[in-house]
Amino acid sequence: QSVLTQPPSVSGAPGQRVTISCTGNRSNIGAGYDVHWYKQLPGTAPKVVIYGNNKRPSGVPDRFSVSKSGTSASLAITGLQAEDEADYYCQSYDSNLNGVLFGGGTRLTVL
């Protein structure tokens, strides 16, 4: 079980807004470490979609945004599109473990 907890699945219709949560504790998200988000399509390598400072890599639309509060962070996707269907992972750093953490992943289904 991951230290960073994500819902196993979320879904939404095209055009809708969905959020994916990532819950940690005081040694990772709560300690102020950034939370980054990655998208993975089946059989391919992950790609970063957004960094914890809300910076998006070139080519990622501004439909993706992040927020953080206390020991949790969230990825929001507005104007949902079929191409957004994928697995999404949050990632941060943990001072107790002295290492990098990934959430367990969330499967986003576009209905």
Add this chain to the structure above:
Amino acid sequence: EVQLLESGGGLVQPGGSLRVSCATSGFTFSGYAMSWVRQAPGKGLEWVSGISGSGGNAFYADSVRGRFTISRDNSKNTLHLLMNSLRVEDTAVYYCAKSLGDFAPLNFEYWGQGTRVSVSS
């Protein structure tokens, strides 16, 4: 264009050793921390190990500390992971990943396509 190309994966028996490598191009290799991240079949991502740009600092997940050794050859722009005492649970696709910064592997800007490691008798 940044490119990361892993190699060296394969089938190995439990208790055996294997070295995987990642050849890079398109950026100043010595200026960035690098990591290995793995994904077991049907499972999520697990960070394995990271190394600072200079190679002077290495970081490991508890699950591999003492068994795996990360290293880099900045003259050849190549990252390595030596895996000893391999276990069945080490079976995974191993990805090489580049960080934004030069010291700690706090994020992953670019990823390779992965190399598959299977540990089985």
